[in-house]
Amino acid sequence: MSVAEYFELLFTDYTLRTITLGTAVLGAICGMLGSFAVLRKQSLLGDAISHAALPGIALAFLITGAKDTNILLLGALVSGLVGTFWIRGMTSKTHLKSDTALGLILSLFFGFGMLLLTFIQKQPNANQAGLDKYLFGQAATLVEEDVRLMLIVTGISLSILLLFWKEFKILLFDEDYTKTLGFNTRFIDILITFFIVLAIVLGLQTVGVVLMSAMLLAPAAAARQWTNSLGVMIVLASIFGAFSGVFGTAISASQNNLSTGPVIVLVAAVFVVFSFIFSPGRGLLFREIRFRKNRRDLKLKKTLQFMYGIVKDHENISHPHAIRILNNFQGFTKKSLQRLEDKEWITLTGQQWAMTERGFEEAKNLYSQQRKDD
Amino acid sequence: MTSPQIEIQMIAAVVAVACAIPGVFLVLRKMALISDAISHSILPGIVAGFFITQDLNSPLLILLAALTGVITVILVEAIQKTGLVKEDTAIGLVFPALFSIGVIMIAKNANDVHLDIDAVLLGELAFAPFDRLILSGLDMGPKSLWLMGTILILSLGLLFLFFKELKVSTFDAGLSSALGISPIVMHYGLMSVSSVTVVGAFDAVGAILVVALMIAPAATAYLLTSDLKRMLLLSIVFGVFSAIAGYWLAHFLDASISGSMTTVLGVVFLMVYLFAPRKGLLSVLYRQKQQRTEVSLITFLLHLNNHSEEEERHINHLNEHINWQKIRAKTILDLAQKNNMILIKDEIVFLTEKGKDFTQRALEYIMTNKDERIEHMKDDFFLFRG
Numbered sequence: 001m002s003v004a005e006y007f008e009l010l011f012t013d014y015t016l017r018t019i020t021l022g023t024a025v026l027g028a029i030c031g032m033l034g035s036f037a038v039l040r041k042q043s044l045l046g047d048a049i050s051h052a053a054l055p056g057i058a059l060a061f062l063i064t065g066a067k068d069t070n071i072l073l074l075g076a077l078v079s080g081l082v083g084t085f086w087i088r089g090m091t092s093k094t095h096l097k098s099d100t101a102l103g104l105i106l107s108l109f110f111g112f113g114m115l116l117l118t119f120i121q122k123q124p125n126a127n128q129a130g131l132d133k134y135l136f137g138q139a140a141t142l143v144e145e146d147v148r149l150m151l152i153v154t155g156i157s158l159s160i161l162l163l164f165w166k167e168f169k170i171l172l173f174d175e176d177y178t179k180t181l182g183f184n185t186r187f188i189d190i191l192i193t194f195f196i197v198l199a200i201v202l203g204l205q206t207v208g209v210v211l212m213s214a215m216l217l218a219p220a221a222a223a224r225q226w227t228n229s230l231g232v233m234i235v236l237a238s239i240f241g242a243f244s245g246v247f248g249t250a251i252s253a254s255q256n257n258l259s260t261g262p263v264i265v266l267v268a269a270v271f272v273v274f275s276f277i278f279s280p281g282r283g284l285l286f287r288e289i290r291f292r293k294n295r296r297d298l299k300l301k302k303t304l305q306f307m308y309g310i311v312k313d314h315e316n317i318s319h320p321h322a323i324r325i326l327n328n329f330q331g332f333t334k335k336s337l338q339r340l341e342d343k344e345w346i347t348l349t350g351q352q353w354a355m356t357e358r359g360f361e362e363a364k365n366l367y368s369q370q371r372k373d374d
Numbered sequence: 375m376t377s378p379q380i381e382i383q384m385i386a387a388v389v390a391v392a393c394a395i396p397g398v399f400l401v402l403r404k405m406a407l408i409s410d411a412i413s414h415s416i417l418p419g420i421v422a423g424f425f426i427t428q429d430l431n432s433p434l435l436i437l438l439a440a441l442t443g444v445i446t447v448i449l450v451e452a453i454q455k456t457g458l459v460k461e462d463t464a465i466g467l468v469f470p471a472l473f474s475i476g477v478i479m480i481a482k483n484a485n486d487v488h489l490d491i492d493a494v495l496l497g498e499l500a501f502a503p504f505d506r507l508i509l510s511g512l513d514m515g516p517k518s519l520w521l522m523g524t525i526l527i528l529s530l531g532l533l534f535l536f537f538k539e540l541k542v543s544t545f546d547a548g549l550s551s552a553l554g555i556s557p558i559v560m561h562y563g564l565m566s567v568s569s570v571t572v573v574g575a576f577d578a579v580g581a582i583l584v585v586a587l588m589i590a591p592a593a594t595a596y597l598l599t600s601d602l603k604r605m606l607l608l609s610i611v612f613g614v615f616s617a618i619a620g621y622w623l624a625h626f627l628d629a630s631i632s633g634s635m636t637t638v639l640g641v642v643f644l645m646v647y648l649f650a651p652r653k654g655l656l657s658v659l660y661r662q663k664q665q666r667t668e669v670s671l672i673t674f675l676l677h678l679n680n681h682s683e684e685e686e687r688h689i690n691h692l693n694e695h696i697n698w699q700k701i702r703a704k705t706i707l708d709l710a711q712k713n714n715m716i717l718i719k720d721e722i723v724f725l726t727e728k729g730k731d732f733t734q735r736a737l738e739y740i741m742t743n744k745d746e747r748i749e750h751m752k753d754d755f756f757l758f759r760g
Contacts (some may be wrong), residue, residue, distance in 0.1 A: 043463040044407055051582065093658050094647065099462075100593050103406040104643065107586030111636020114583070118630035136477075210414060214470030221459050221467060257481045262474035269471040276458055284456060 006250045015140075016253065022142040023245030023264060025150045026203050029157065031219035031241030033199040035234045036192055038220040039172050044099075045084065045193075047213035048106040049200045052083030054113025054209065057134050058120060069146060069205070072134075076201045083109055084193055110209070137208025139249065139260035150202055157195045161234075168192060169230055207261035218268035219244065225279035244268040296336075301366055303332045304345060308363035311355045320352040378503040383621050385502050385519050386635065389575045390587055390613030392526040395533055396568040397588035398606050401596060402544050407462070408565070409588045411450065411469040412443040413572045413581040417476025419443070420573070425483070436521070436573050443569025444562070446472060499578050499621075499631040518578050525574045529567050533606075540564070541602055579632040587613060590639040597650040612642055670698070670706050672736050675715060678725050679733045689721045 009016055037045055053076035060075025061067065083105045090101040133141055161168065167188045170178045178185050196216075203212050223236035248264030277285050306326065311317050326332055337353065340346045345359030355363075400406050419442030423435030446468055453464040507514040514520065533540070543550035543560040550557050568588070575584045595608035620635030627634065648655050681687060689707070698706070707723075710716045715729035725733065 038459070038463055041460055041462060043460065043466045047407075047410065047466060089655070090647070093655050094597060094653055096593055096596065097401075097404045097406075099404050100401050100406040100589060100596075103410055103585055103589040104593055106410060107582060108590060108636055108640035108643065110582050111586050111633050112640055113633075115624075115627070115629050115633030115637050118633055119627055122628050210473055211470045213466045214474075217463055217466040218470075221463050225458060258478060259481055262477040262481075265470050265474040266478070269467065269474075272467060276453075276456065282458055284458075 003250050003254045006253050016249075018144055018147055019139050019142050019253075019260070020246055020249050022147045022150060023139055023206060023249045023260065024242040025147065025154055025245075026206050027215070027219065027241030027243070027245030027264070027268075028238040029150065029154045029199050029241075030203060030215045031223065031237030031239070032154075032161070032234050033157065033196050034216035034218075034220040034241070035223065035230070035237045036168065036172065037196050037216055038224060039230075040192075042196070043217050044102050044213065045087070045196065046200055046216035048087065048102040049080045049083055049197050050204060050209045050212035051106040051113075052109035053077075053080045053201055053204060054110050054134065055079050055116055056082075056113075057204075058113050058116035061120060062116065070149070073149075073201055073205075076134075076204060077198060079109065080197045080201055081194065084197055133208075134204050135209055136259070137204065137206050137211065137261040139206045139252075139264075142206060146205065153198060153202055157198070160191065160195065164188065164191065172230070207264060211261045211265045214265045214268060215241070218265070218272050222268070222271040222275040225275040225282050228281075240268070240271050244271060300336055300339060303336055304340065304359060304363045305366055306332075307346065307353070307355055308360070308366075311360065317360045318347075318354045318356065320349065320354040323351050323353055326353075379621075379625075381503040381516050381519065382499055382631070383618050385516060385522060385578055386499060386617035386621055386631070387614045388519065388522045388526055389578050390591070390617040390635075391610050392522055392529060392571050393575060393584060393587035394591045394609040394613040395529050395606065396564060396571055397592040398595070398602075398609050399540060399544055399564055400568065401589060401592040402602075402605075403564075406589045406593075407465055408447060408450070409568060409572065410582075410585045411446055411465045412565075412569050413576065413584045415446040415469040415472035415476075416440070416442045416569070416573055416576070416581070417473050418479060419476075420576070421476050421479045436570065439573040440566065440569040442472070443572060444566055447562075447565045447569075498580075502578050518574075521574050522578065525571055529571065532563070532567060536560070536563070579635065583632040583636050586636040586639055590636075590643050591616070594639075594643045594646045597646050597653045612639070616642055667705065667709065670702065671710060671715075672733075674706050674710065675725065675729060675733045676736065678716065678723060679730070679737070684722055687723045689718070689723065 006016070010020060011017070034046070037043055056075035056077070056079025057072045058075075059079070060072050064071050087098070087101045087105050090096050090104070091098045096104075167178070167183055170181070170183070171185060171188050171192070175185060178188075200212055200216065203215050207215050219237040219241035220233070222240050223233045226236055227233050244264050244267040248267045249260055251267070252258040252260045252263040275283070277283055280286050303326075310321060310325065311319075323337070337346070337348060340359070341348050343359075344356055345362055346353050346355050397406075397409070400409055416439040419439035420435060423432070423438035426438075427435050429435065449468045450461070450464045453459065453468065454461045459467070502518045503516045505517045507517045507520050539550070539555045539560055542553065543555055543557040547557040550560070572581070572584050572588075575587070579587065591609035591612040592605070594612050595605045598608055599605050616635055616638040620638040621631055623629075623638060624631040624634040646654065649657075651657060678687060685691065689703075707716070707718075710729070711718065713728075714726055715732060717724045717726055
């Protein structure tokens, strides 16, 4: 099946439509909430929480004995939240740093989850097969009910986001100020963390434990490069996330033996790389171009300054001088002289140059901040 | 105990020690999560190495995979240097991408390759004794024991050789460069050792649990001591203890060995986290409560010192004016009275001589903020605590 065929099938094939819709919605909600994680410097929280959710899934199964997705996800949510707040407690009450706390919760919870999973596998219960899809994620197992759940959660978190928009925004940028304004920062903080954990837990089934952190981060990191406005960033991140979901599903469906999760992550990574390089404001390419342009400008102005030093003692500023006398100043080339002429700062005639009125004014004002650069 | 059992425990203990040593430095350098990133991103290196050598324990594979680990670190630093995203975001972007590449490489060649992600991510110690090193027909013991043993001796040797350099560059990078010890060389050296250890250990305990073995013993030891040598020793002890206790837990539950090793590590950490003498949660909470009381007491004494009017010094006034709850007001009053700082006559509070002296010192401290003033007061506070 080629990618083109996939898009044709999208409208007729039920399974394909469900999976695509699921990954798209997941990408969107992850992009939306991931923006907050990235801006709050909690990027790796996603990684820690997705691992920390595992014992919750196993315990939920052990207690209920049923493999109902909603109950398992509830278990994951609870253990994810326990993990998050333990990380908080560790960094605020002991002198363990946040990276150690994240790594501890990640690995210890995951190890405990593995213990429970292997313990469950030895139990004489035929029902247990398939729990490990939460480890690596299988988009193919998404059913309409899962997608509906995702849509509901997206709807709720979107309305909460709009409702508390002002509070979220101010908390992101200045926590102390928020406190002095009388907002309950603790409540806002818990609210936003709760939704981040919720998004992570939702994604487990689709992309799995390991890749969840990239789902959360990549769209947001890409979107961050294009804008400095929080609102625009969130919208962009959702769009990037949704597109990664759709393209990832399309590519993996069009090939054999290609699981969806990794492909989605790689598509998202392509978005990130593209944004890093080509975004006009912050991108590496334009930064390099700006850098070169500035350097050239600086050189040009240095030449002009040197000429000014020669000219300013003459009565007639436009008196021609030989290019030769610039020789003990090495910062000029034929090209830069040509460029100076293009700007009408000097005139060139044969081996001689003469400063114009404009060039003289320009050079005089080089170091004063009175005039804005054009 | 059968001989495979002993061998499993030996491998587990060696892995634990080998992980604990770089782990201590990673935790101290606030780079604990790099171990997580490395443990995931070595996957493409392992897969590529496996395609070439067809042997999970071959030295070439270890080298290739460790190289991928170092590349991860370099990539993370390169992204960070652009200033486009923060460090943690850079880590979070790099390793899932590399891991995905590894997963796809496995998936595309799944038919003829005897390697799956479960094995790499989770590992299985129980099978380790069956992969034996045979030298000219002689059974030399399990391959992974030799492998991890070599890595352990290597990192122990490096530790002893460069202990001073590692120490100074960990705690003061500026001083270290001033002394002519390049922190960058130390950094990449540590990263290389960590990569090699992670790669060597993933086969036995799995990629994610390597992270636990690296971070958890070091973090546990960090809560108990502030001395580098003692921290190294303690984390080795915790690592080995959890490895062996974990094996027996797995034995009784009939569950994954690496999972139960981590669980034991988790329990040990939890205990230390709660009960560590000075840095544990309970002692921190207790200290914070005491400090709150101390501040309240000083506030109260200063208040008495400032007011000679009777109504300001009436007992009921405490609740109204300073806005304290009844119980808190009573605790403070009792405490002050027990230490002879105040006298209560007809529900009016008076400062005693000792109280006046104490308040005077507190005032001087607040106004001059010189340390020696608070030192004497600290002695007085010990009176309350005792």
